[in-house]
Amino acid sequence: MLDRIITGATVVLDSGATHVDVGIADGRIAGLYAAGAAPDAADRLKAEGLVLMPGAIDAHTHFTASPDGVEDEIFAGTQGAAAGGVTTVIEMPHSLPPAIDLAGFAAKHALCAANAAVDFALWAGLDGVNAGQLRALHKAGAIGFKGFLCSPRADGAAPDPTALPAIGDRALLEAMRVAAEIGALVGIHSENHDILLAAQARLRAEGRMDMRAHAEAGPELAEIEAVQRLILFAEMTGAKTHVVHMASARAADLLNAARGRADLTAETCLHYLCLDEEDLVRIGPVARCGPPLRPRAVADALWDRVMAGAIDMIASDHCPYDPALKHNNLPVWEAGMGLTGIETNVPLLMSEGVIARGLPLHAFARMTATAPAQRFGLKQKGAIRIGLDADMTLWDLNGSTTVRGDAFHGRAKFSAFEGTVMRGQLRRTILRGEDVFADGHDLGRRGQGRFQRA
Known part of the structure; x- marks a missing residue:
């Protein structure tokens, strides 16, 4: 059984955009499946109308x-x-x-x-x-x-x-x-x-x-x-x-x-x-x-x-x-x-x-x-490809976000882009299969990041 399956998204692969379901197991991309063809998963993330990026x-x-x-x-x-x-x-x-x-x-x-x-x-x-x-x-x-x-x-x-x-x-x-x-x-x-x-x-x-x-x-x-x-x-x-x-x-x-x-x-x-x-x-x-x-x-x-x-x-x-x-x-x-x-x-x-x-x-x-x-030689990163880390982002190309420096994380609450409306809204960020950001909520944990070397 997969840990997670992402269904319905337009998925951007090395070869271009396509429609496949993306399976995740043990923090890595376990499979790319035709709609409905994936094995069972503990968690099913429905992403119709969204774009899945590395x-x-x-x-x-x-x-x-x-x-x-x-x-x-x-x-x-x-x-x-x-x-x-x-x-x-x-x-x-x-x-x-x-x-x-x-x-x-x-x-x-x-x-x-x-x-x-x-x-x-x-x-x-x-x-x-x-x-x-x-x-x-x-x-x-x-x-x-x-x-x-x-x-x-x-x-x-x-x-x-x-x-x-x-x-x-x-x-x-x-x-x-x-x-x-x-x-x-x-x-x-x-x-x-x-x-x-x-x-x-x-x-x-x-x-x-x-x-x-x-x-x-x-x-x-x-x-x-x-x-x-x-x-x-x-x-x-x-x-x-x-x-x-x-x-x-x-x-x-x-x-x-x-x-x-x-x-x-x-x-x-x-x-x-x-x-x-x-x-x-x-x-x-x-x-x-x-x-x-x-x-x-x-x-x-x-x-x-x-x-x-x-x-x-x-x-x-x-x-x-x-x-x-x-x-x-x-x-x-x-x-x-x-x-x-x-x-x-x-x-x-x-x-x-x-x-x-x-x-x-x-x-x-x-x-x-x-x-x-x-x-930089990060062999487990950089693409939606079987065997690589399941690092992905989901985007709503019809959404938008307005830059507000006072909402930034950390001490630097300022932006040269203050008030700019950015078209296309980031909905979710996934690190090794786990959500670290979803619909405006911070989910990443202190120390969750792993050291990467070439």
Whole structure:
């Protein structure tokens, strides 16, 4: 007997959308059956009129980046992940201490294992001097190694004790060579440090304190140059290389042109697609992020690349700041650098990609689940397929949800999308066969999430 059967839904498989009943046993997908042909099940979930998708994998989250209340933030934040259709998060190395050695990595693992309500994997960090640690971190289960080509500090140091410094070219090449030897992935925040510093110094000298100054302090050129340099390093070292939060269509074009020469992927975020520089000016510090929101023409061009399949996946880059760090009274240069997104990223892709622009359902599944599972080696995740974990989401494409930051989980009760009506309503999120979110109710338990490794 099956533990559960889901009947009546339009099911999005690797091959496309179809009508089958999905059987679940022992937390995995046990069978795909013609209507009425499934064996008996202890629980029958009727889902007529709904769409069944693989659970999303968010490759870029920062639940542990604050030194205060981190246990509760991991739990609440991952409940928010479930409320946003995400069944696996890949947490960045920021923490106190950062995950740049085995001790830091073990501490982060213990925090997430005790508190996460959905499954999780962990990035380790590159700090420019820890190349000798990478083999041990990889063996311990690090899903990849995250590095920054820039820092808000002129000397390239980490901006705070939880963060990472900018990594120079010599150290980056060394790390990428080691990563290539052990088959590990390198993920890079790609902006040219010197270009950013020069732009900000000029604006500060001019006394600029307006929000548009933030956009001008992060010119697209800084991203284009850094991505181009990273592509060359990937080509020369053979390292599997991933560009995080890509905000430039021109950078995406460079990466796509080089795919045959190097092992390259890229993610983008819905705020780089749906918001632009004018929104930054209108919204204020809540919309400050790095890279900054671009002009509308850049965002539209990036949408074109998404619709053409030229961006591999979406991620949230969720940064759960204390709201005091995003307050409108703060000077532009002091506001927190990052947005909320774990509860809106996937629903916005459904709304603005699938419903508004006609993104095919199988492309939605690829970008939110299948591609990240494949890139990060999560062999039990990413698709509705017999034998894989029963991680799934149910959607009502005729429903809608209005973004309300004060209803978010965790401390970061703000959103650059405040008041936006997202078409297509997430009705249920299922983790390894169990409901962790259903019809507005949080059902995930503290510590329910399991550690995932490649």
